[in-house]
Amino acid sequence: MKSFKKILFSAALIAGAVIGFAQKPNDVQADYVPKKLTVQFVPSSNAESMEAKAKPLEKLLKKELGVPVKVSVSTDYNTIVEAMGSKQVDVGFLPPDAYVLAHKQYNSKVILQALRYGYKNNQSDELDKSKLVNYYRSQILVRKDSGIKNLDDLKGKKIAVQDTTSTAGWIYPAVSMYRKGVNINDKKNKIKTVVVKGHDQGVISVLNKNTDAAFVFQGARNLVKKDSPEVESKVVPIYTTAKIPNDTITVRGDMSPKWQKKIQNAFKKIAKTKEGHKIVSSVYSHEGYTDSKDSNFDVIREYDKTAEKLDK
Template sequence: MRNFKKLSAFAVALLATVMLSACGNGNHKQSNSAGPKSLNVQFVPSVAANKMEGRAKPIEKMLSKRLGIPAHVTVSTDNNAVIEAMKSKKVDVGFLPADAYVQAHKQGAADVLLQSERYGLKEPGGTWTKQLVHTLRSEILVKKNSKIKSWKDLKGKSISIQSPTSTTGYIFPIAELKQKGFDVTKNCKLVTVTGHDQGVLNVLSGDTDAAFVFEDARNNVLQDNPKVKSQVVPIYFTRPVPNDTISVIPSLPKAFREKLAKAFIAIGKSKAGKKVIESVYDQEGYIPAKDSDYNIVRKYQKIAQAVKK
């Protein structure tokens, strides 16, 4: 009888332990599904970092209001810094361009949440339309009245390019021309510059014969040279490149991701929010995105990397 009482007491204690453990696990899951207690958002600079941070800071209050948690906005030095910060979970949300997103996803650092929208462009004048688009193109610019009339005339010519990680300033034109049988790296003199506006200016000044830039990078030079569009003209456009992303770390719960996506979309639709994102990246809003939207970037990356070798 004494042994039976001891056994009963042990069974009750064991059951209590199991129940407490189950409750603890349930609370843990509930906490995870609720999302983070604060949100760290990081941008890649499109202008000087100090200017960029000042422009992006208002998003902190807008996000905090919609999410009900503190949001912190910072500006990184470059794409790789954002990726590393997301890998170490120091940053929850990164504004990553197409190529950087693909790299981050490959490293298990990011999942795409949203894709940016911009106003479309009417070519060859490069004037803005009222239609929102979620892609852009790369273009090849030359000086007006140049003997270069098509990509076939680029042989032996000098070209201003961006770094090999730039989708529009390197990867897409390099890969697409390779598919046409033209190896830019072997047939042309490549001059790496920093900034698509510098590519435009190099063509304008005659420092290079052509430039690989995003469509329409000439708009970034208009303020200093209102006549640039009549002096520098496009001769080739690549297929569309998917727009920049708002990406999140993989550990961010699904329910919170949905809440975050709604918050960013709402910010893009609000008058105050639109003003901020226009000043930061010339973006007009956001739409849902999926990883497969960026398969074309992966395909062109492989081609460009093979050409580089």
């Protein structure tokens, strides 16, 4: 009888542990199978033109996956993270910091990282097409005639930035400044920030003298070169950051492993086709995709920890 009671007690403990484990907010059962796949991008340039470029992906993904696909563009990084957390979006094209946030809050899963051509050097927007890389860099741009030569010169200036979850448009340049002794949020430095929607808008704001500087990804000047061919001679980088892990393709946390693999393979296959490559290249300058894992983004978490000091 005592042994039977012990067995019952042990079973109760195990059941309690299982229930407790199941109730953890980030512990999501991975069994979701989409009947219709929703894919969302975050804007790196004009949202409307970006959505028009991305829409043809619907047909290509439907062919590979066998289910209807809806492609759309979110208003900002936070919106898409929340949409994935509330199960309104299945697949998100997320920059590194937004991915880290989505993983932390909703156990979202990274399945791919983008591959891009690198640049000739840290100052140039000219691509080096001899190799593909899984990283990029952020830059701080100013007008060449502004007199701003270094990070210390940014004190008292107005800077165009992206959302605070933007890796290239906020985290890396702001942390780089902090590590060089210039806290962008310290009132004594009298730096004013202006949030703009899209890295192209950051470049334009500097070109038009609406702001003194802008945080953008390296190569952002190319986004406006067609309409403003003088941009490369008038707007120049004064600082280029360390390497940033490339953008992700991330799925919601409860996606079944089988479907994670299907989506992973579909994007890699599509990016190798003429039509598919044209789409992903025009939207985000992606040249292809490589498998990814969460630990690739530990460096982002280190930058995030430093970013928390900006308000202290």
